[in-house]
Amino acid sequence: MGEAGAFVNGAIAQSVSPDSPTLRLGPGSPLRMDSGAVLAPLTIAYQTYGALNAAKSNALLVCHALTGDQHVGNLHPVTGRPGWWETMVGPGRPFDTDRFFVICPNVLGGCMGSTGPASINPETGEPYGLDFPIVTIADMVRAQALLIDHLGIDMLFCVAGGSMGGMQVLQWAATYPDRLFAALPIATATRHSSQNIAFHEVGRQAVMADPDWRGGRYLVEGTRPAKGLAVARMAAHITYLSETALHRRFGRNLQDRSARTFSFDADFQVESYLRHQGTIFVERFDPNSYLYMTRAMDYFDLAADYGGSLANAFKDSRTRFCVVSFTSDWLFPTRDSRAIVRALNAGGASVSFVEIETDRGHDAFLLDVPDFVDTTRGFIDAAARARGIA
């Protein structure tokens, strides 16, 4: 078996037995989910960095995005690549691990050790597959709250995240307004748009069209819908970048050749790049988990849970918010962030809003964009002073 196979096996191993601490809750502590399902047992895999102070006032929860995981600030156990938010997490970084106790859980429904569709269903002794209940953003946050309880923390200093991570931040602020001092929702929205649902549906159909998906039973049947998942990732990847960034990076440049081949080879660099993105993704991510994560985002509509009023979701919140968007993000454009800001203002919350000028698209929140890093640092430092954190 080649390197790719080794990666896949590594990823499957991590979903069962992760290289990180876990909170395990038995049949006596079931999680009630939005769908009505009751989930038990339940495992939450997570990483921590830094130390909790005596006052337990310096805990900073990081919520990951669609295909992220708990390895926000350390080498990834499957890919060996740096943590996915190393621009933000570490000594001297905005989420300074010399000052803050940074916690990052793998979300419910994920595939890096938290309970998800690749986990064993106790009723059958086989992986859940599509028998796993649909997960919502609120379900993810409920599970995270159990972890925060377990760590003995009443109030988080801050909850931060981008994209699907930002949805979790907003859900935290709405569900547990007294448990977070500050909130940093980045490149996100209070509800998923029609266009975004459409792109997600394309990805799901690509996975499900792969005959090796086997109705979600590929782990039992020993297959893997790698081609379908790669196509899904390729389509999604385009939406994470801006047209400008793609043009600057690739233009119409040819890949390792001086002329068009008049074939269906990857003549253009952008084709080669996309194929590579598809290939490396399928080596680390569970296809069913991809279905569940996209569905959770599609279902997210915070106002709907508060009588149709977003202001109600944030009513009388005492949390300090910093809302961040990026000019070239067309997946979660600035108007989505403005809607969050309007609702927070209407609810009487304390909110600052920064639109970062960049041409790097939605993925800007994962990249070393100086204005963004500085903005985050400023917000966190000021909030830490207000919270009395040394």
Next chain:
Amino acid sequence: MGEAGAFVNGAIAQSVSPDSPTLRLGPGSPLRMDSGAVLAPLTIAYQTYGALNAAKSNALLVCHALTGDQHVGNLHPVTGRPGWWETMVGPGRPFDTDRFFVICPNVLGGCMGSTGPASINPETGEPYGLDFPIVTIADMVRAQALLIDHLGIDMLFCVAGGSMGGMQVLQWAATYPDRLFAALPIATATRHSSQNIAFHEVGRQAVMADPDWRGGRYLVEGTRPAKGLAVARMAAHITYLSETALHRRFGRNLQDRSARTFSFDADFQVESYLRHQGTIFVERFDPNSYLYMTRAMDYFDLAADYGGSLANAFKDSRTRFCVVSFTSDWLFPTRDSRAIVRALNAGGASVSFVEIETDRGHDAFLLDVPDFVDTTRGFIDAAARARGIA
């Protein structure tokens, strides 16, 4: 066999024996293609509407887009739906069939009767599949010129088309500047962008990932990569619409249900709509032809054929141009049309430019957008007067 199967069989029949006139060129009249391939025999299927006047001055050539065909103004022989540009073609319409002799050929590489990958390869007696040579926009236009010769027309009154059709219009103007009096390139570009190549590559990978594609030999092997082609169409379809149009039409509305089902059913109207678009497309279109059409667009870079200078492509052109773009078209945004206009001006050509205000996205050129229809009518009427057409 159900209705879908009947459609598919109808489509395959049309590719071999179309319900429209054809120009058939034998082994003695080969087409030399950009790839170096020499294609013979060659069939061009086409439709005409109206009558050629005695001066042969009133011929209007319509070039179709990626998944279009020659049935621009009549019921489609496979789907039974109206012609794809009925807003434009017909008595009293801008391309008035009482005044003009409208010609619309199926492009080379297409699947409605013109020679393409579903045609029989005379060397093997089987459908070409991937042995069909890669087709460029210039190859399509060369084949169309043979048709125009055959019809006895020296100079076309006008060549018009949107999207890939617009690319053909620009190629006509560059290759045969003395053979068109007027040109109407709509929602198009002189070269395909990095982002557009990326979306096309996703579509191709979706088709090729389908095991029923069989390396392009599905016609020989009796399979059909319907799922892969449907995914490709779904992804592409999103790019034809604007985010605003999707939001207005679908928002987050649920499909025939009052609440989320907490499943992977098509809960949202936009999901149901996309799945439908995928399904109806595969019933009428050849999967290999889809690969060839997308590749032709990706390869299009008019300036590259003229020493890197777009102005050279249009140097001393006496053709009258009207360039049209749509404000909400993010696939071929207005800046692409402005680049055409700049090059035409630099080449000394006569050009008017209209950006139509609409939120209907790239597909606006196919829809009944009054400002667009009126603009086209105005340009055509003025050009007809200048050409002395009654």
